[in-house]
Amino acid sequence: xxxxxxxxIIGGGVSGFSAAMxxxxxxxxxxxxxxxxxxxxxxxxxxxxxPGIKQTDGTTLAKNIEEHALEYGSVKAxxxxxxxxxxxxxxxxxxxxxxxxxxxxxxxxxxGTEWRKLKVEGEExxxxxxxxxxxxxxxxAYKDKVVGVVGGSDSAAKEAVLLTQWAKxxxxxxxxxxxxxxxxxxxxxxxxxxxxxxxxxxxxNVTEIKGGERSMTHAVLDREYNGSKELELDGLFVEIGHIxxxxxxxxxxxxxxxxxxxxxxxxxxxxVEGAYAAGDVSNTGxxxxxxxxxxxxxxxxxxYEYLKGKEVRPA
Amino acid sequence: xxxxxxxxIIGGGVSGFSAAMxxxxxxxxxxxxxxxxxxxxxxxxxxxxxPGIKQTDGTTLAKNIEEHALEYGSVKAxxxxxxxxxxxxxxxxxxxxxxxxxxxxxxxxxxGTEWRKLKVEGEExxxxxxxxxxxxxxxxAYKDKVVGVVGGSDSAAKEAVLLTQWAKxxxxxxxxxxxxxxxxxxxxxxxxxxxxxxxxxxxxNVTEIKGGERSMTHAVLDREYNGSKELELDGLFVEIGHIxxxxxxxxxxxxxxxxxxxxxxxxxxxxVEGAYAAGDVSNTGxxxxxxxxxxxxxxxxxxYEYLKGKEVRPA
Numbered sequence: 001x002x003x004x005x006x007x008x009i010i011g012g013g014v015s016g017f018s019a020a021m022x023x024x025x026x027x028x029x030x031x032x033x034x035x036x037x038x039x040x041x042x043x044x045x046x047x048x049x050x051p052g053i054k055q056t057d058g059t060t061l062a063k064n065i066e067e068h069a070l071e072y073g074s075v076k077a078x079x080x081x082x083x084x085x086x087x088x089x090x091x092x093x094x095x096x097x098x099x100x101x102x103x104x105x106x107x108x109x110x111x112g113t114e115w116r117k118l119k120v121e122g123e124e125x126x127x128x129x130x131x132x133x134x135x136x137x138x139x140x141a142y143k144d145k146v147v148g149v150v151g152g153s154d155s156a157a158k159e160a161v162l163l164t165q166w167a168k169x170x171x172x173x174x175x176x177x178x179x180x181x182x183x184x185x186x187x188x189x190x191x192x193x194x195x196x197x198x199x200x201x202x203x204x205n206v207t208e209i210k211g212g213e214r215s216m217t218h219a220v221l222d223r224e225y226n227g228s229k230e231l232e233l234d235g236l237f238v239e240i241g242h243i244x245x246x247x248x249x250x251x252x253x254x255x256x257x258x259x260x261x262x263x264x265x266x267x268x269x270x271x272v273e274g275a276y277a278a279g280d281v282s283n284t285g286x287x288x289x290x291x292x293x294x295x296x297x298x299x300x301x302x303x304y305e306y307l308k309g310k311e312v313r314p315a
Numbered sequence: 316x317x318x319x320x321x322x323x324i325i326g327g328g329v330s331g332f333s334a335a336m337x338x339x340x341x342x343x344x345x346x347x348x349x350x351x352x353x354x355x356x357x358x359x360x361x362x363x364x365x366p367g368i369k370q371t372d373g374t375t376l377a378k379n380i381e382e383h384a385l386e387y388g389s390v391k392a393x394x395x396x397x398x399x400x401x402x403x404x405x406x407x408x409x410x411x412x413x414x415x416x417x418x419x420x421x422x423x424x425x426x427g428t429e430w431r432k433l434k435v436e437g438e439e440x441x442x443x444x445x446x447x448x449x450x451x452x453x454x455x456a457y458k459d460k461v462v463g464v465v466g467g468s469d470s471a472a473k474e475a476v477l478l479t480q481w482a483k484x485x486x487x488x489x490x491x492x493x494x495x496x497x498x499x500x501x502x503x504x505x506x507x508x509x510x511x512x513x514x515x516x517x518x519x520n521v522t523e524i525k526g527g528e529r530s531m532t533h534a535v536l537d538r539e540y541n542g543s544k545e546l547e548l549d550g551l552f553v554e555i556g557h558i559x560x561x562x563x564x565x566x567x568x569x570x571x572x573x574x575x576x577x578x579x580x581x582x583x584x585x586x587v588e589g590a591y592a593a594g595d596v597s598n599t600g601x602x603x604x605x606x607x608x609x610x611x612x613x614x615x616x617x618x619y620e621y622l623k624g625k626e627v628r629p630a
Contacts, residue, residue, distance in 0.1 A: 017366075051608045182340060290333070293609070297605055
């Protein structure tokens with residue numbers, strides 16, 4: 001018989017462990033299954049928008065929330081990857097890469113997102129050798145080098161500013177006319193442009209990544225810049241968005257929007273009874289760490305109320 | 316001409332200042348008008364459910380968020396009470412008790428709730444002299460005394476446990492059969508019952524509060540307990556819930572539910588364009604500090620997006 005829980009949480013980021021902390025307070029027997037402890041936020045070194053904490057970094061914040069949750073006796077966590085999810089009776093059954101099986105009376109998808117790829121020639125070949133998806137993780141290797149950032153979002157701008165700590169020059173390559181970070185980050189980019197550390201190449205797409213045996217040397221653009229379509233770069237950071245990790249959820253009938261984000265209501269309920277979602281994988285309009293944490297808290301409480309309701313129903 | 320802002324926030328609690336912090340990051344010119352800095356949370360000394368902070372108290376948490384928000388140059392706060400709100404053109408106009416007037420292109424109600432009163436004889440007379448609504452605020456005065464707590468909710472249970480720090484005996488008086496705190500707090504109450512510090516009087520209502528010139532001496536119940544309907548008490552803490560501060564909102568056409576809580580969607584929008592609500596005054600199912608903060612963050616972003624949309628519209 002697989003181990004049985006009141007609540008299974010897939011995902012060990014801010015949303016998953018915030019849910020776990022509340023579920024712990026509600027004395028639910030529960031397990032967090034995490035492929036990566038901490039989730040996406042650990043790729044961020046500068047967090048200045050978590051109410052109550054003026055300045056921290058992603059790893060510290062995630063670690064704090066995780067430790068907070070694990071203080072409750074009924075909360076456990078496992079480092080493993082869920083590879084299969086199915087309905088089982090009134091609950092759910094999960095199988096992991098590590099060959100374990102678990103049953104949950106309720107299930108929370110706090111599965112987050114993955115980096116979106118460029119899908120151009122050379123991207124896979126030089127992945128990890130010039131091509132990267134996280135400046136904080138890999139930027140330190142580009143001290144006094146020239147790098148590119150693909151994307152025009154707030155995340156892309158933050159990555160570019162971060163990279164100026166190491167790189168002597170950062171090109172932001174964006175397919176549209178104007179990058180569109182949060183105003184505070186736009187100001188930071190502008191300051192770096194004035195310092196000649198950042199240059200924006202707008203209306204341009206990367207169509208290929210070229211290089212030698214070991215590492216990339218050029219990004220090929222679809223328009224000329226300074227007289228050439230080939231931009232000499234030591235590294236290229238791809239920041240063009242995310243893909244929701246919602247395949248497992250879809251498999252048990254959970255509805256998503258057209259982009260694959262799980263549709264939830266204000267109580268973090270999905271269309272499937274006993275199944276919840278929180279954080280980056282959900283269809284929330286404005287996705288922040290704090291909003292994901294709040295969705296996790298709602299999910300824990302909804303699961304608790306759902307189970308309470310079950311108990312008073314006649315058999 | 317009244318001073319004009321991108322965003323006016325009524326209410327200086329966790330939700331209001333979380334919104335202000337994000338609005339500051341978004342470089343919106345804004346003003347928080349707060350009758351009480353900190354809001355309801357400052358009446359709580361034990362906060363163990365704010366993700367990222369294992370243990371704090373309400374005053375510290377509220378202060379941190381307020382200071383965080385005020386670090387942004389475009390955020391201001393004013394200690395005053397809004398007494399009038401009206402629509403003015405495409406925005407809103409507010410008047411304060413202090414005689415000031417402000418105009419806002421958008422408006423956030425983070426107005427919270429007030430304590431619900433028993434509405435029995437003697438309540439008003441002994442208010443502040445035996446009758447209280449906040450154990451943390453007033454409980455220290457009852458060292459080695461006997462007090463009552465009216466209510467069966469999680470808040471009531473927490474207040475009762477807190478009061479055992481000072482009082483030699485705490486009676487929980489509840490109108491129904493079973494009190495219903497969060498499981499962790501139920502365990503705490505049970506421990507205190509075993510220690511003879513707490514006693515639960517169930518199926519009982521307080522119908523009158525009696526006493527002398529200066530302070531209360533008895534609560535009158537609607538049933539006998541230990542042979543009498545008159546329970547000798549030095550103090551009585553009323554914890555029977557809250558009333559939403561939504562009158563100003565209703566006045567400008569904002570819809571509320573049947574209990575008066577402002578109806579919002581996942582983006583913290585109300586039915587009135589440019590008007591938002593967040594925190595305890597909203598119709599959220601599971602109200603926590605963290606969920607209110609998240610609603611504040613959504614409200615700030617929604618207001619920002621709304622104003623951005625306005626700017627590109629033809630005149």
